[in-house]
Amino acid sequence: MSGVRKPAWAVMTVLLSAVALSPAAGQNLLAELGCGGCHPGVPVEENFRSKTPDLTFAGERYQPAWLFRYLQQPEKIRVHIGRSRMPDFNFSAEQALAVTLFLQEQKSDPSRRPLAATSEAADTAEKIPTPELISRTGCLQCHTLDGTGAGTAAELTRMGRRLQQDWLQNYLVQPQFYGVPAAVMPALFFTADSTRGTLQQRLPGARRKISEIARFLAARGKDERSEDEELFRQARTAFPNATAELGKTLFLSQNCLACHRLKGLEAPWQYNAPPLAGAGGRLRSDWLADFLQKPTPVRPAGYFPGSGSRMPDFHLDDEEVREILAFLKPEKESSADVPAPLSPFARRKIEKMLHEKLSCLGCHQLDGRGGRIGPDLSAVGSRLQPAFIAALLRDPVAVLGHRAMPVHPMPAGRREALVRYLTHKTGPAAAQSLPEFTPWFYPQNPRSAPELYRAYCASCHGLQGQGDGFNASFLPVKPTAHADRAAMAPRADDTLFDGIAAGGMILDKHPFMPAWGKTLRAAEIRSLVAYMRTLCRCTQPEWAQEARGTNRKP
Template identity: 25%
Template sequence: MKLSIRQLGLVSVLCTALLGVVIWALYSEYDRPWKIYQQQFRQLNPGSSAKDNPARIKQIWNEELGAVDRCVTCHEGTDNPLFLDAGQPFKTHPGSYLKHHPVDKFGCVICHDGQGPALTADAAHGEVDNWPRPVLRGAFVQYSCIKCHKMEQLLSGSTAPDGASALIAGWRLFTQYNCSGCHRMSEVNKAARIGPSLTFIGNKVNRTWLINWLRNPGDYLPKTKMPRFNFRDEEIGFITDYLMSIRSSSRGVLQYAPTGHIRPSDALTAIEGKQLVSSLGCLGCHMINGNGSNFAPDFSDIGNKVNHGWLIQFLKAPRAYDPKTIIPDFKLSDYDAEKIAAYLVSLKKNTVIPATAGIQRKDWIPGLTRNDKIKTFPNRNDLLSDSITKGKKLVKDKGCTGCHEIERLPAVYNAPDLFKVGDKRIDVLTFGNINKIKKTLKDWMLVKVTDPGSFATDRIISRMPQFDFNDVQAEALVTYLLSLREDPIPPSYKMTVSGRDRLRYEAATVIDKYNCRGCHVIGTTGGIIGPDLSSEGRKSRPEWLFTFLKSPYKIRPLPMLKARMPEFNLSEREINTIIEYLSSLSDEPYPYNFETKKEIGREDIWNGEKLYQEIFACSGCHTVNGRGGQVGPDHTDLASRLKRDWIRQWLENPQAIKPDVSMPRFRFKDWELEALTDYLMTLGIHRFIDIKGVD
């Protein structure tokens, strides 16, 4: 069959086009970017040559992960320390991560995301349309640590040698701000409420303060965890009326019967109250005019917030008002409670924001005229009742019960689930009218946690409040949120959680919850209000520690310490966790080993007592059964509290254990040291010594 001239022309055009495609393909393959990078790498690396290291696609085939990783085709210097100062893609991987995570086993994508099989920069980095996981850089990469390391290990510091600081910080923020109060994190567990109980808040605060607080909590407490909901004035009015209606005159803690000793305006009383606040260690948790800690609310303006009578009763019995509060009970007398309350209510800042402007009832019921009030609400009580009903509905709708106990309202989730938020696809995210950010999950999250209202449109309602996270906090929080995804990782890659790691994690949870380091040094950090607890496991008997933490009592005279230990409502599990952790810090066995009682004669006891009472005059500083000095700790129940070995080491050289201690070093002879130790071991309800001839 002969082709026509027209057909021949078409064939020649097609052949020419095909030839062009072939030539273009050959040329583009010859000049691939990865080949150029490998050529440049050989020039930078004197020990490499084209003959020994020809241009080729390099890949890591990880059968267990089921992944192909060709990142090393361009990133050839990633595990070569000679390229620390080189630019990308030749730069050595920072830190010592690869020492514990060799490239040939882990590859790159397992940590950094991206598209492993790709060979161009954009495609390999996943920065192309429809690729769900583009490469993550900087601190965001730390999200992947959770794939193999549980949070218990990361918090203990036993793994991830270069740290996962952003991931850990994000987890802490997520926990401290109680994100799971609104967002479901599991099918079973509901997060604990972190905010104070609002049941009977009408007895606690004044209306003016509450209105200002609802308008913007940060104006009163700049470091508050309470977000800004951007309520309309009418909503503030409704919520205020509802919350102020929650009051009681029958609950004992809310009833105030003054002793008659003092008046709130008594200046001398306020001074005495200030001294008590300092001596009791309140500044270990609270801030007053720039002094103290940010663990708990700042007291600098508390006088504009709380009612005086309520405060007195709360100081006397915090758990009578809120059974779940972590505020300790200081067992204050009526007089001391009144003095502290007088000082606290005197703390008022000069700047007062007009609270009622725009929130009068005529304003927060839109469009309601005087005549309408008469028609719709025949009397003031009907008007107030309607407002309270609307306020209660707002409290439930806005998710307030996720953080606060309010009457018996149930805690409900009013926001999307987060337990797989790291797997969200881009096509299900709503970007609103924002066009200036990259269409990635990471970038969407960054905007969501810093400015959630920016996604709102006429059709999209933003319910999330404003938390005012800074850039560092936002980066950390997003890093943690990205870790909430399902990644099938082989068991051989996952680190086993050791008992020590789990203990450190559980202990950190308890210690952080009650802010133990606000007063005590534990390990390497903490306050100086109370004694250093780093070696407490070597010093104290676990059974005594349990009793003491359950119900603390005075051991040392107050001048020796700045504060006395209050009573925390610790559970038995929390107490045992603390004791086990303190034992581990001192490398002491737990459960503990009962020591063998030493058998001694009566003469040995008499010799020890004579040394204690007469020769070295220990009773001049220490009390035994109510007799003696008030300079050092009480020795009445010493044998029940302290371990024999520690007592002996302390007597031998107190400064070796506590360099700044005021107790002198007596340089005892060996027999004196032994006799004194034996005598001290008889001072206690539970004697850890057997006396010959005594049943």
């Protein structure tokens, strides 16, 4: 599908045609695509992960150059898995290289691979051309080779571009070693002898036949493989900072384990995207239809700030978009639902308040100014329903189900004016660029002081408290460096507590520092203060220590 967005009339056609569809079709599609692996509120297809490759053996299975290309331009390989497919995560070349280097390291013990367990036997089998051997063995009852075959399993014609020859040999010996059910790929050449711990051949000349087939398939796609290898070589030269460790971080940040298995690795969270239940009541229908056809970053630093997660592109066709819309049931909008716009004077007053009094732009961008933690507010009225904007400003924790957005009490009149202002911030939103940073992880419900710091402070103040978080460069003033002993030692713990609880303005600092006092518990704020003391390796002033017993925060 083209990356060009469709005109408004085309989007409306999709919306109108979705009305007549059954929600069940959309639910089934979301299950097939595995959307419930990231979004709560959506069922995941039973045995979904059996459809996807087990990446525990990726390093011995795939040609690294092919993997590098595939991560940037995914294509459907497994034709037997319905509408499931690998989405496009819009990896840069450097990111794709890093993930490739990480997957290259995933290998089994060579001494335990199937070929090592085979026993030698006299080879009395007739020697025939390899294509005929492939046909006689029964491969084409599922696979296709040069246009011949059932076409219900992976195409063999270009397999050498994708798979390594040694892995092909081991796989043909015993597919079940790699976690593939016998019903999907039977062991045609050897049977397991559990008493001896060896594999006994089922067909005469089994090892030779496997070697011939593997060598034949590995030669297919050789020219394309050479092109891939040249691009891979150029990337390794161009991006010396791309490492396997970075690749592991990116792999986790995109929640790849929601779909793929990789032994010994666990996902840092259960979900990393907003719930889809009730999405139709939160989002504007035309925006939702457009977004499904071409996703763009909404939260550029990830759903959980700093996590780096992003919505991938499944390249949905119009029919698939209609099915999903029928399931999500976007609410019909009428002019009665939209509050009246503010007068020019009131609008300027709200804008001045946003820039000089409120903390919203510490996390959100507005007309080119502000942070990159939360969604861009420049066209938020085109994305969110007015009622949802009002509910979000009233109690973000209750609405979102997590504490990434602080509760900001304000008079009802001011909140109403802000809702009216944001509702009329409409138009096509500029695509948000993803900030350059290495993602980090923390539990969905952080409890310890380091976890709390990563969740609520590190985006601006940096993981080590150096004032260099990914969001710092978008702020008008440099965030406090909590690791700076000279800056932190003169400050009392009560002062730090007040700054976290009541925000920057209470200390005569910049208003973009939000107030967390209505979101975090007092005990959590105290633990953050104590953690900051470990970063600066300093204690509060002596005068503050003396007064600690009589003037202590609750």
